[in-house]
Amino acid sequence: MGDLTRMSAADLADALGRGEVSSADITQAHLDRIAAVDGDVHAFLHVNAEGALAVARESDARRSAGESRSALDGVPIAVKDVMATRGIPTTCGSRILEGWVPPYDATVVARLRAAGLPILGKTNMDEFAMGSSTEHSAWGPSHNPWDLERIPGGSGGGSSAAVAAYEAPLAIGTDTGGSIRQPAAVTGTIGVKPTYGGVSRYGVIALASSLDQPGPCARSVLDAALLHEVIGGHDPLDSTSIDLPVPPLVEAARSGDLSGVRVGVVTELGGEGYQEGVRARFDESVELMVKAGADVVEVSCPHFRYGLGAYYLILPSEASSNLAKFDAMRYGLRVLPDGVDAPSAEQVMTATRAAGFGDEVKRRIILGTYALSSGYYDAYYGQAQKVRTLISRDFAAAFEQVDVLVSPTAPTTAFKIGEKLDDPLAMYLNDIATIPANLAGVPGISIPNGLAAEDGLPTGLQILAPATADDRLYRVGAAAEALLNASWGGPLLAQAPELVGGRA
C-alpha cells in the first residue's frame, strides 16, 4: 500500500473492506501529515488525535468481526468548526466561543460518528462563516496549498485546504453563499452545496438560517457522493429538513454521463468581472461537454445580477438576529466592562460582544440591524425578499429549458492574503456566482477545471441543478471530471507543488 494520505476515500474504503489496511493506520497517517504540514497550511483549529484513533480502533474491531456501519466506516474526516461536536472544542472561528466544548453533537456529526468515521479535528473558517478567505478567523488565516501566500477560499477554507493538502480525504463544510464551492474552486478540490434542507442544520451554528446548508468537501466527485449519502436525509430536529429519501448519489457518480444532457450556460455569470484565465478554462470545459454529447445552450437569468445585493441584506439581517444569542450569560466569553462597579447584564453583554466579535462580524451585525430597523425594513429586507422570488423564478424558467446550469464557480483564482481584507465590497464579489443557488435553495457543485494561464492557479466549474435533483450534480460532475482528468493525465491536484512542511 502506497501513501495512505494520497488515496481517495473510495479506495480507502475498499482497502478497509478487503482487510488490506487498518483504520488506525489510515488515521495515524493523516495525523502525521497534519503534524508535518499544518504549521504551514493552518487548516486545523483543533486536532482530535486521541479521539480519532480510538474511533479508528473500534472501526477496525468491527471490520475484523466482519461488520461495518457504512461504506465509509473507518475513513477519517475533518469537520468545519461551525459544527457542534460533543467533547471537542468548537469556536466557529470566534473569540466569543474560545474554549467552548459543546454538550451535544450536530446531526451531521452524529451521523459521521454512527457511520464510524474518525474525526481528525476541526477546521478553520471565517468567524461565524462570514467571509471568502478565512482571513476573518480570530485564529489567523489558512493558507492555500497551491501557494501558501494565498487564501484557500472561505468561509470553509480550512476544510478545502485540509483536503487539498492531503491532511484529510474528506471534510465537512457549510455553504451560505458559496462557502463550500468557492474554497473548492480556488484549491482544486470538489465541494457540494446540497439542496437547502437536504442535509440537517441541527447543531450548525447558524449564520443565515434560510440560506445555510452543510455539505461534502472531497478530492473526487465519487468521494463527495459517498459522504453526502452518509450525512444527508431527513432529520426531525431540523424543521426545514426535507422529508424525502436522498436520491441515489453514489450510483449517479459512478454512472457519470453527459450524452443528451441539456446544459445551460448562464449569461449573467461570466464575462466582465471574471478573470481571463477563469473565462478561458470555463469555455474549454463547455467545449469538452459539447464533445461528450451534451446539448449546450445559453440561458439568461436576468435577476441574478441583483443576487449579491439581496444576499447582503438577507444575510446580515438573519445573522444579526442569530448572533443575538451570544449574550455572555449561558456559554462563551464573558467580559466585564472597565471601570464599572457592579455592571448590569446589558453592560456586560455590550462589553463582551465588543471584545469577542471581529471586524466583519460587527460590520454585518450593524448592517443587519440597520436593514431590519423600523422605516427601512420594507425598503431593504422586504425588497431583498422580492428579489429572492425573482431569482427563484429565473431558475424555474431556466430549468424548463435545461437539465443543469453551468458557470465559473468564482470570478477569480485565489488572491493574496491581505489583498482584500479591508475592502468588504471586493471581498463580497467573490461569491457573485455562487449566491443565486443559496437564495433559491437549489444544489450546486464545484469541480476543478484547470489552471488559469496568467497565475497557474486552479479554477472551478460550477454545475447547478433543480431542488432535490442533487443526483444530477453527481452524474454530470463525474462525467466532466473524467473528461478533464483524462485531458490532464490525472487529477488537477497532482500538479500542486509539494508541501515541504516544517513551519510547526
Add this chain to the structure above:
Amino acid sequence: MPTDAHGHDPAITRDEVAHLAHLARIDLTEAELDHLAPQLAEILDSIASIREVAADDIPPTSHSVPLTNVFRADEVRPGLSAADALAGAPECEQQRFRVPRILGEEA
C-alpha cells in the same frame, strides 16, 4: 422613510452607526466608528439597486423551500443534564446560570 431632496437615502452617518451599535449591544470604539460608518455607507450604496427591481405585485420569499408547520408527537425524550447545560457557563451557582444584575441601581 427618510430621503434627501433627490429622493435618495442620506448616507448612513457616524451617529446612526453608534445608535445601531447600541441596539445591537456592541460597544464600538471611536476608531471603529470612524472606520465603519463610511464602509457601511459604501456597502448600502452598492446594494441600493435592488430597490428598483421588484414591483409591488411580487410576493416576498422568506425561504426557498415552501414550508408548512412541522409537528411531532409530544413524547418525553432525554435532554441535557443540568451539569451538561451548565458546563459552558461563565458562572454558575446552585445548578443555575449566575448572571450580572438585570435591574437598574435604583430598582
